[in-house]
Each structure stands twice: as C-alpha cells, then as structure tokens.
Amino acid sequence: MSTRERRSILSTPIWFFMVIVFITQLDGGAVPTMLPSITRTFGLTTMGSSWVVGLYTLGLVVGTPITSNLSDAHGTRKVFLWELAFWFLGCLMTAVSPNYAVMLLGRFIQSLGDSGIMVLSMNVLLQRARRNNQGRKVSTVGIIAGLSAMVSPVLSGMLLGITHGWRAYYFMMLPFLAILFILAWFMMGDSQTDRAWKTDYLGLGSFSIALALLMVAITFLQYGTAYLALIIGCFLVTVVAGAVFLVHERNLGGSKETMPFLPIRLLKLPSYGLTLLLGTLGGMFFSLFVYIPTYVHSVFGLPVRSAGMVMVGVGLGSVVGSWLGGLLVDKFGYRTTLVFSSSLIGLMALVITLTLHNLQLFMVLSFLMGVGMGSMMSSPLQVIAGRLAGPENRMQAIGGLSACKKIGTTIAPLLFASAIELGKAGGQAGLASYRNMFLVVIVIALVNIGLTYCIPFSQKEVADD
Structure with missing residues (x-):
C-alpha cells in the first residue's frame, strides 16, 4: 500500500x-x-x-x-x-x-x-x-x-x-x-x-482450484460412500493443483514484477503455521452452534422456533467476549488470551456434559461458552497474523487466517455428526449422543491450549508496524 x-x-x-x-x-x-x-x-x-x-x-x-x-x-x-x-x-x-x-x-x-x-x-x-x-x-x-x-x-x-x-x-x-x-x-x-x-494468475488459479475442490470433497464426505468417486476425484485434483501452486510460488518468491499469491516467507514461519491451525480449530468451535437448537429441541422438548432463541444468549456472550478478548490481548498478550478463551470453552463444555438435563443451567453455560468463543476469535489470532506479516503482507496473512476458520467450520460437522451417531440408541439421538458432541469440544479446547504454548513468539518474528 x-x-x-x-x-x-x-x-x-x-x-x-x-x-x-x-x-x-x-x-x-x-x-x-x-x-x-x-x-x-x-x-x-x-x-x-x-x-x-x-x-x-x-x-x-x-x-x-x-x-x-x-x-x-x-x-x-x-x-x-x-x-x-x-x-x-x-x-x-x-x-x-x-x-x-x-x-x-x-x-x-x-x-x-x-x-x-x-x-x-x-x-x-x-x-x-x-x-x-x-x-x-x-x-x-x-x-x-x-x-x-x-x-x-x-x-x-x-x-x-x-x-x-x-x-x-x-x-x-x-x-x-x-x-x-x-x-x-x-x-x-x-x-x-x-x-x-502484476497479478499472480497461476498462483491464484491453482490455489483456488485446490481449496475449492478440497471443500467440496469434505462436504460430500458427510454423505458417506454415496459419492465416493467424486470425493476421490476432488482429492486427487486438490493434490495436483496444490503441488503446482507450491512449486510456482517458490519460483516466484524473488520476483519484483509479480506479487506472489501467498508470501512463502510467512508460510515458513512456525508461528504463522500454528496460528492458521488455531484458526481452523476456532472455526470448529463455531460449528457447534449449528447443533445447539437441535439439542435443545430433542432433549428439552421445546418447539424448534423457541429452541433457536437459545442462540440469542450465545450471541450476546460472543459480543461480550469480543470486547473482552481485545482488552486481554492489549493488557496480557496473545498467549494468555488464547489460553483463557480455550479453557473457558472447554470448562463450560465439561460442565454441560455433566448437566445435560438442566435447561436453565445450560442457558448460563452457553452464554459463557459464547464469551470464550468471542474472546478467541475476535482479535488475538488476527493481531498475531498481522504482526508476523508486517504492513506489506498483512492483508494476505489475515486473509489466510480467515480462510482457515471457514475450513474449520466445514470440517467440524463431520466430527460432531459422527459423535452424535455413536451415541444413538435405537436410531434416536439422546443424552449420550449430545454428551459425545460436547466431549469433542473439550478435546478441541485441550488441543488449542497445547498449540498455544507451542507457538514460538520471538521478537524477530513479530514485526513492528
């Protein structure tokens, strides 16, 4: 710019x-x-x-x-x-x-x-x-x-x-x-x-094809083997297009005429790679909200429209969490903010698994879970990506992070649906099914905490504006 x-x-x-x-x-x-x-x-x-x-x-x-x-x-x-x-x-x-x-x-x-x-x-x-x-x-x-x-x-x-x-x-x-x-x-x-x-058309095209077909393959995986040929074909083309993209971007790294589609320097940083992974896991958390109205409807017997109103509390929690996340990043740093938010999400999911039959308590816990998700996704990862990239590549860094979040929201339904399916009794989803779903959330939260401590924040990697 x-x-x-x-x-x-x-x-x-x-x-x-x-x-x-x-x-x-x-x-x-x-x-x-x-x-x-x-x-x-x-x-x-x-x-x-x-x-x-x-x-x-x-x-x-x-x-x-x-x-x-x-x-x-x-x-x-x-x-x-x-x-x-x-x-x-x-x-x-x-x-x-x-x-x-x-x-x-x-x-x-x-x-x-x-x-x-x-x-x-x-x-x-x-x-x-x-x-x-x-x-x-x-x-x-x-x-x-x-x-x-x-x-x-x-x-x-x-x-x-x-x-x-x-x-x-x-x-x-x-x-x-x-x-x-x-x-x-x-x-x-x-x-x-x-x-x-100049626009990097080959990088743009190969990356877009690889990512689009990967998303299509993941989406159709939800339907089992009914679309097996399509899924395999999408994965094969994804591998080929991804290989073309990586080779081309490496060759383009020193160009003074064409801006690489993604900065290879940034992709080589362990801190940025782990930040992208945290963004993917954060996107998985958000997919949980798709299942909450169904859980409330199935377990507590509320009408579908009333069950959806539970999401108002979660949304309010995410707004509060967004403000809190920004404050924590500025006062205590990224690592503390990410550990706090992941711990809050995991702890609330644990309590929910132990009190699945209590609607009033679930309303409070889902609000607090929204606070955790808002504080995690609002600012810490974006600030990390922006500082790692510096002013020249900040847009590309934040854009890559945003794409990874969306990939996480696509992958997660496979995990949650599988967990629900494993807990079904007589073909019906009950308390055991939704307990499995929240156990998956706990596992993701623990992985998040572990990855956060693995990010090597160094003065050299975190660029000043």
Missing part, C-alpha cells in the same frame, strides 16, 4: 467500516431463518437446502485469500468497491431468481462480495491502532459482527411474517448496498500502490 493510499484510508471514518461490516454480516443469521421458506419455494431436498449455505461458505473460503492478495497488489479502495459491487449483484440475482440454479449463482457471487469485507476492515483498524491498542481496535469488528448476528434472525423473521416470502430480505438490502458503494467511492479517496504489481 502506498503512503498516499495509507493516508487516504486512515482518514476514512471508522463508523463507515463498522456500518459495512454490520450490513454484510446480516446474511449469516438471516439465511437459517429463511431456509425453510427457500426450500419450499424451490422444492428442495435436504442436500439441496444444504448447498444454499454450503456454496456461500465455499465462496468465502476461496474468495478471502484472493481479495487479500488483490488488495495488497492493487489497493484497498479498488478492491473494496468491487466487493460491494459483487454483493449488490449477488443480492439482486438472489432476490429475482426464477429457479434454484440462478439463486445458487447469486449466493456464490454474494459470497465473493462478502469474502474480503471483514479482512479489509480489520486491516484498516490495525493500521490505525497503536501497538498497545490493536486488540481492542480489531475486536470492534467482532463486536459489530456479533450484534449483526443477533439482529439478523429477528429482522428476517419479521420480514417473513409480513411478506410471507424470503425475497423481501434481499430486496431490502439493495438500497443499503447502493448507498454504501456511493459513500465508499467518495470517502475512501485514492487507491494507488507504491509499484505496479
């Missing part, structure tokens, strides 16, 4: 980025509420319904590293505007979609527009913050995203009740996105980098 662009971006008000984060993150909480209506509109099977969410996740995983690389190579403002344009186009296509295929295409385009918003906003906040205030600055994004996740089910539910259709939500989003695009055009100023970098 050039000095001129840095000054321009730093002069953009923080509230502008927070509004964009809030608007774009509404989708994550709205779609589960609208999914039954979408399923009825297009007459979808269970697998068809799952791709409404799954394809969006795939777009986020693939798009985030691409957005990060293009931002470092071509400037933040230009990429930010493209992100908002994709979001608008995706929403429009989804809103007017005459069939399932067009709706999925709209969802995918929308995900490409969403893929870089969080990362770009975090990068701007890291640039604006003093070193001893970076945790609290970055945690602001997590707080806003958490508030958005709490508001979106209520908002989408109200629109469903008024219009009796899911399309109204996407039509409502269009004017907001158009206004944000106009504001970004005038408020973000110039967008010029210090040098004219």
Whole structure:
C-alpha cells in the first residue's frame, strides 16, 4: 500500500467500516431463518437446502485469500468497491431468481462480495491502532459482527411474517448496498500502490482450484460412500493443483514484477503455521452452534422456533467476549488470551456434559461458552497474523487466517455428526449422543491450549508496524 493510499484510508471514518461490516454480516443469521421458506419455494431436498449455505461458505473460503492478495497488489479502495459491487449483484440475482440454479449463482457471487469485507476492515483498524491498542481496535469488528448476528434472525423473521416470502430480505438490502458503494467511492479517496504489481494468475488459479475442490470433497464426505468417486476425484485434483501452486510460488518468491499469491516467507514461519491451525480449530468451535437448537429441541422438548432463541444468549456472550478478548490481548498478550478463551470453552463444555438435563443451567453455560468463543476469535489470532506479516503482507496473512476458520467450520460437522451417531440408541439421538458432541469440544479446547504454548513468539518474528 502506498503512503498516499495509507493516508487516504486512515482518514476514512471508522463508523463507515463498522456500518459495512454490520450490513454484510446480516446474511449469516438471516439465511437459517429463511431456509425453510427457500426450500419450499424451490422444492428442495435436504442436500439441496444444504448447498444454499454450503456454496456461500465455499465462496468465502476461496474468495478471502484472493481479495487479500488483490488488495495488497492493487489497493484497498479498488478492491473494496468491487466487493460491494459483487454483493449488490449477488443480492439482486438472489432476490429475482426464477429457479434454484440462478439463486445458487447469486449466493456464490454474494459470497465473493462478502469474502474480503471483514479482512479489509480489520486491516484498516490495525493500521490505525497503536501497538498497545490493536486488540481492542480489531475486536470492534467482532463486536459489530456479533450484534449483526443477533439482529439478523429477528429482522428476517419479521420480514417473513409480513411478506410471507424470503425475497423481501434481499430486496431490502439493495438500497443499503447502493448507498454504501456511493459513500465508499467518495470517502475512501485514492487507491494507488507504491509499484505496479502484476497479478499472480497461476498462483491464484491453482490455489483456488485446490481449496475449492478440497471443500467440496469434505462436504460430500458427510454423505458417506454415496459419492465416493467424486470425493476421490476432488482429492486427487486438490493434490495436483496444490503441488503446482507450491512449486510456482517458490519460483516466484524473488520476483519484483509479480506479487506472489501467498508470501512463502510467512508460510515458513512456525508461528504463522500454528496460528492458521488455531484458526481452523476456532472455526470448529463455531460449528457447534449449528447443533445447539437441535439439542435443545430433542432433549428439552421445546418447539424448534423457541429452541433457536437459545442462540440469542450465545450471541450476546460472543459480543461480550469480543470486547473482552481485545482488552486481554492489549493488557496480557496473545498467549494468555488464547489460553483463557480455550479453557473457558472447554470448562463450560465439561460442565454441560455433566448437566445435560438442566435447561436453565445450560442457558448460563452457553452464554459463557459464547464469551470464550468471542474472546478467541475476535482479535488475538488476527493481531498475531498481522504482526508476523508486517504492513506489506498483512492483508494476505489475515486473509489466510480467515480462510482457515471457514475450513474449520466445514470440517467440524463431520466430527460432531459422527459423535452424535455413536451415541444413538435405537436410531434416536439422546443424552449420550449430545454428551459425545460436547466431549469433542473439550478435546478441541485441550488441543488449542497445547498449540498455544507451542507457538514460538520471538521478537524477530513479530514485526513492528
């Protein structure tokens, strides 16, 4: 990023980025509420319904590293505007979609527009913050995203009740996105980098193919051997594309004309590799929330709609945890914050396994678990990645971390579903099934704590801005 662009971006008000984060993150909480209506509109099977969410996740995983690389190579403002344009186009296509295929295409385009918003906003906040205030600055994004996740089910539910259709939500989003695009055009100023970098198309293409097919293979693993040929084919192409990517990036490492898609120097750092692994495990924690309404419905007999309201407490906990995580990073450092958050998640999961039949206690424990997840995912990992990379590669570093979180959310359902299946009695999921699920959470928390102590934070590796 050039000095001129840095000054321009730093002069953009923080509230502008927070509004964009809030608007774009509404989708994550709205779609589960609208999914039954979408399923009825297009007459979808269970697998068809799952791709409404799954394809969006795939777009986020693939798009985030691409957005990060293009931002470092071509400037933040230009990429930010493209992100908002994709979001608008995706929403429009989804809103007017005459069939399932067009709706999925709209969802995918929308995900490409969403893929870089969080990362770009975090990068701007890291640039604006003093070193001893970076945790609290970055945690602001997590707080806003958490508030958005709490508001979106209520908002989408109200629109469903008024219009009796899911399309109204996407039509409502269009004017907001158009206004944000106009504001970004005038408020973000110039967008010029210090040098004219060429885009690493081979690295971008091979990495995207490898990651996309890996995600597809993991997704279809949930259906057992029914798609074995497809799964094997995806894994084979992933290996080939991954090998092409690694060889090409090594050869490109010293280029002064083309910016490597991912900085090999950064990937060689043990600290960054372990940070990516922690991000993947953190993404697994978030997948647990998908199963909580089902657990409450099955064990306590609450209606599905009422069971979903339990997530309000978890969401509130994640907002509190986001603020707390930023404070802990600035006051006590990354390691203490990560150990605290993982320990809190693991301890709450342990108590839940011992008190599965107590709904009131579960409400309190799930809130505290949300605090742990919010404090872990809001700022410590982002600050670590940003400092390891330094200003030149910060966007790519945070983008890689964000992609790993999404990979974790894709892998985890396999673990949780297997744990639930092992505990079934007479084909029905009961207390034993959900006890197994929370035991998996405890194991992940313990692994997190162990990995945190393994990260070799050295003065040489953690770069000053």
